[in-house]
Amino acid sequence: MQSTMQDVPLTVTRILAHGALVHGGATVTTWTGDGEPLRRSFREVAERSVQLAHALRDELGVTGDQRIATLMWNNSDHLEAYLAIPSMGAVLHTLNLRLPVEQLVFIVNHAADRVVLVNGSLLPLLAPLLPHLPTVEHVIVSGPGDRSALEGCRPRVHEYEELIAGRPVSGFDWPQLDERQAAALCYTSGTTGEPKGVLYSHRSVYLHAMEVNAASAFGLTPADTCLPVVPMFHVNAWGLPHAAFMAGTSLLMPDRFLQPAPLADMIATERPTVSAGVPTIWAGLLAELDARPRDLSSLRTVISGGSAAPPAMMRGFHERHGVRIVQAWGMTETSPLGSVAYPPAGLSEEEEWPYRVTQGRLPSSVEARLAGPGGEILPWDGTSAGELEVRGPWIAGAYYGGAAGEPVRPEDKFSPDGWLRTGDVGTITADGFLTLTDRAKDVIKSGGEWISSVELENHLMAHPDVAEAAVVAVPDEKWGERPLATVVLKDGKDADYAALRAFLGERVARWQLPERWAVVVTVPKTSVGKFDKKVLRKQYADGELEVTVLA
C-alpha cells in the first residue's frame, strides 16, 4: 500500500531556496586578514548563486550534469558555488589543494571538469597544471591574487565578479531533479593507488545536513554562528555549509587564514558558537592560546575529527580555556558524519572522559557492524575487535571509478552485500560507543586472531630506551602473519630485545608478543608524517633488516 504523502525530492535546490527565504538575514562573514571582513547576508549569497547559475548556463553553456571544479578556500564565493552548481543539475567537484599535483591532474581529467572556479591566491598552483587539463574550457577567478600566471593559457579566463554582475538574481529555471542524482564529487586521497571518486547525491547531501543539525550531532540553529575550519575541499567541510544554509546558521569563513594566530583572532572578534576541524588545527590553536590568551567563551562546541584527538589536548582546552572539544568520526565515503562522542547524561566531568575519547555513537541512519578476522560478525561487547562496516543513505556504495566513470566496487572496500568496509578496526560497547584502534591494513592476522600493531607500538614507545617503534605484519608459515617489531633506540642505548619483550609481556597477552625484532635508524614516514609500513614490509621481504628471532 503506497502512502498518500507528497513525493517531494530532497535536493540542494530546496536548501538554497529555504536559506534565502526563511533565513535571508543570516550572514556569511569571510575573514580577510588585516582588512574588514567581507559580510554577505544569506539573501545576497542566494541571489549571487542565482547569478552564478545564469552565468554558467547562459555564458559558459553548462548543461546537464557537467562537472564544475572548485579550487578555493572557505569563503562566501565558494558557498555560492556549493549552492548554485548542484541546484542547476551540475556536479560540484571540490579539488583538494593539498594533493600532489599529479593527483590533481588525474582527478580533473578523470572527472572531465569543464570549468574550474579558483581563488586568485591559488593561481600559482593551478596555472602550471592547465596544459595538462584538456577538458577545462573555462577558468573563473575570484578574490585577491596576481592573475598574471594565467596570461596566454588555453582556457577562457573570467573574473567571478564581472561574470555574474548584472545577471538576474531570481527566476532561474531550476531543473526538476531526482534526489538520487549526483550533486557533488570528492576524490579520496588514498595512500595507495589512484584517487577514487565519491559521488554524493542530492539525497545524501540533504539527509546528511539534517543529521548535522540534529541536537545530538552538531545541532546548528539560527542562534549559532559556525566556523568551519575544516576546508570545503575536505568532504564538503563535513557538510557544514549546506547544513548551515538549511538551519539558518550564520557562517564565519576563515578563507586562507588557517594559522593559529588569525584563527584565535577571528574567534575572539566574530564570536562563533560552533567550530569544526582536525586535531592538528586545534593543537596549534591551543599552543597559540597558551602563549597569548584570547576570549573563546563564545564557543559552545568544537568538533574534532579526521584522526583521534589527543586527550591531553582536549583536557588542555577544557581546563585552561573552557572550550569543549567533541570528537567525531567519519571519512570521505561517509559524507562524513559517522559518529559523535557525547558522553551519557548525569556523569561527573571525570566520568565523562572515557566516553569523550571514544569515536562516539552512530546516528540511526548509519548502521554498523564489526567483522572479525574471518568475516564473522562480532558482538558489541566493548572488547571484540573487528573491522567497522557501515551502511546508510549517506554512505558510498561504490566509487566513481572506472575509466568511463562507471561505478567500481573493490572488494577490500565493499562487502559482497554492499556495506562499506571502513578499513578501521575497533570495538563497540553494549551502549553503542565506538572505539577505533587500528587501520585494518595495520593489524596482524595471527591464527584467526587480530593483534593491534598500534597497541604494541604504544607500549614499546613507553619504554625508556625506545625513541620510536613500528610494528608490522610479516608472513609466517604456521600463523599466517606474525608481528615484526622495529625500534629506534634513544642515543646511547643498546638493543636488549629480551628486556623489551618482557616489558611488553607485562602489558599484552603472551600470544601477541613479537618473535622478530630489528633496530632501525629511523621509521620510514609518508609525506604526511605517518609511519610508512609498506616500506618496512618491503625492507623485511628484501632482507634489508637485521632481524633477531627470539625463541
Place this chain on the structure above:
Amino acid sequence: MQSTMQDVPLTVTRILAHGALVHGGATVTTWTGDGEPLRRSFREVAERSVQLAHALRDELGVTGDQRIATLMWNNSDHLEAYLAIPSMGAVLHTLNLRLPVEQLVFIVNHAADRVVLVNGSLLPLLAPLLPHLPTVEHVIVSGPGDRSALEGCRPRVHEYEELIAGRPVSGFDWPQLDERQAAALCYTSGTTGEPKGVLYSHRSVYLHAMEVNAASAFGLTPADTCLPVVPMFHVNAWGLPHAAFMAGTSLLMPDRFLQPAPLADMIATERPTVSAGVPTIWAGLLAELDARPRDLSSLRTVISGGSAAPPAMMRGFHERHGVRIVQAWGMTETSPLGSVAYPPAGLSEEEEWPYRVTQGRLPSSVEARLAGPGGEILPWDGTSAGELEVRGPWIAGAYYGGAAGEPVRPEDKFSPDGWLRTGDVGTITADGFLTLTDRAKDVIKSGGEWISSVELENHLMAHPDVAEAAVVAVPDEKWGERPLATVVLKDGKDADYAALRAFLGERVARWQLPERWAVVVTVPKTSVGKFDKKVLRKQYADGELEVTVLA
C-alpha cells in the same frame, strides 16, 4: 548522472533496530497513578516489539499491509505497537478515543482494521462498537481494566502479555520495505463531512522524526527525557515516540493520567526535560501549579501546539514557574511538524515575546506559500494575509479516502499543483515568521479582499456591553460576501449597533465594518466548544435572525 551512494530506505524498521542496539539502556517509564511506575529499557521494548510481530504474524496471521488499530493511551505497550506494526509491513491505525462513536465505527470499517489493540480501561468504549465492526477479527487487551465487557463478543480476544509471552525476542524476518510504503494511518476529525485518512509513509515518518530531533525543532538527545502529553492517537503524538527511539531519548508516558495534578506529580518525580501538548493541558497545569507549586525545573522546553497558546498562559509559566513554553504549528496532514516559534538570538526577554506568540519558522523540508483571495501568491511582508499552502516530504498529497481506499484530493484541500491547502490564513514576515490569524472558512471574501472575522470578534468582545460576538460571512450582491456581526449582550444592556460600529471603526479599516448586525441569546458551539459558524450562517439564510442593516 546517478550518484554512487548506497540506496538504503528510510524505515521504521531502522528506528527500531537503532534504538535497541545503540540506545538499549534508555528507558520508557509509564505512569501508573499511585503505584510504582512501569519501567522498561529500550532493549526490552524492542524485544517485546519483536515478540508482538511474531504473535501478529504467527498467531493472528497478519500479512502484507493489513491495518492494525490501536485504542490506547500513551504507554510502553503502545510504543511497542508503534515499532512492530510498521516494521512488519502492516499499517498502524491509531484510533482517537475522543471521536464520536459513529465516527470511530466509520473509520475502523473504512480502514478495514483486522486487529484492535486496546487498553483495558477503554473496553467500555470499544465493546459496544464491536458488533458494528465486521472486519475486526482479533482484539488484544493490554493493561488494567475489567474484561467482562468483551464476554461473548464475536472477535477472538487475546491478553497482550499472554499473546507475546515466550515468543522469540529476535530473528524476526522483517520485510524489505519501499520507503514510500504506508506505515501509519490517522483520520482527521474534520468538523464537516466524514473523517479523512492520512496515510503516512515510512519515509515521511523517518524524515519527520529527524526533523523533530533537529536542534531548531524539539532537539531530542540521549540526555533528554521526553513527556509526550499529546496523545499517541493525535498525529502519532507529534512524532515524538519514533523521534525519541531514534535519538535515544528516554520517554515518560502519562498513560491515562492526563489531569493537572498527576501531570505535575510525574514531572516533579521523574524530571522530564521536554514535554509537548495542547494549550488546554498547559492551562490546567498552570492553575494546578499556582495552587500547589511543584518543582518543574527539569523542563528545558515545553512545546504547545494544536491551537494558539494564550500569551498570558505562556507568561504565567515563564514568570511564576520558570518554564519556557514554545509554540509550534502543525496538523494531521503535516505529520504534524510545520513550524516552531523560537525567537532570533540576541534579543531581550521582552523583545522575544512578539516572536514567541507567532507560529514560528518552517524547516527546510516544509515549503510554504500564501495564496490570496484570488489564488495569487502573496509576498512575505508580514502584512499580506493569505491561505497558507505547504509542500514537502511529510505533507499529505491526498487522503486515503474513497470507498475502495483510493486517494482522493478534494479541491478545497489540495491546489491543482498538489500543495496542501491548510485552511489557515495568516502572514509571513520577511524573516520567515508565520502568524496564523483565521481559518480560511471563517474569513469574509469582500470585493477581492479578506476580512478577518476573528479580528472583528476580538474587538467586539473588548466592548464593555458585549459578552460574546461571532462574525460570519453572508452573501452580498455587490461585494460577494460581507460580514454579519452577531453579539451576545451582557445582562441589562441594550443593542446600540451604531455605537458598536463606531467602536470597531476606531480599530479596523472602514471597508471592513459590518453593515448587518443581530443580537443572539447565545453563540452556537461545536462539541469541542468552538463557535459553530455553520449554524449561524444557516440561521441567517433561513431568516431566523432579526438583522438590522446600518446604512
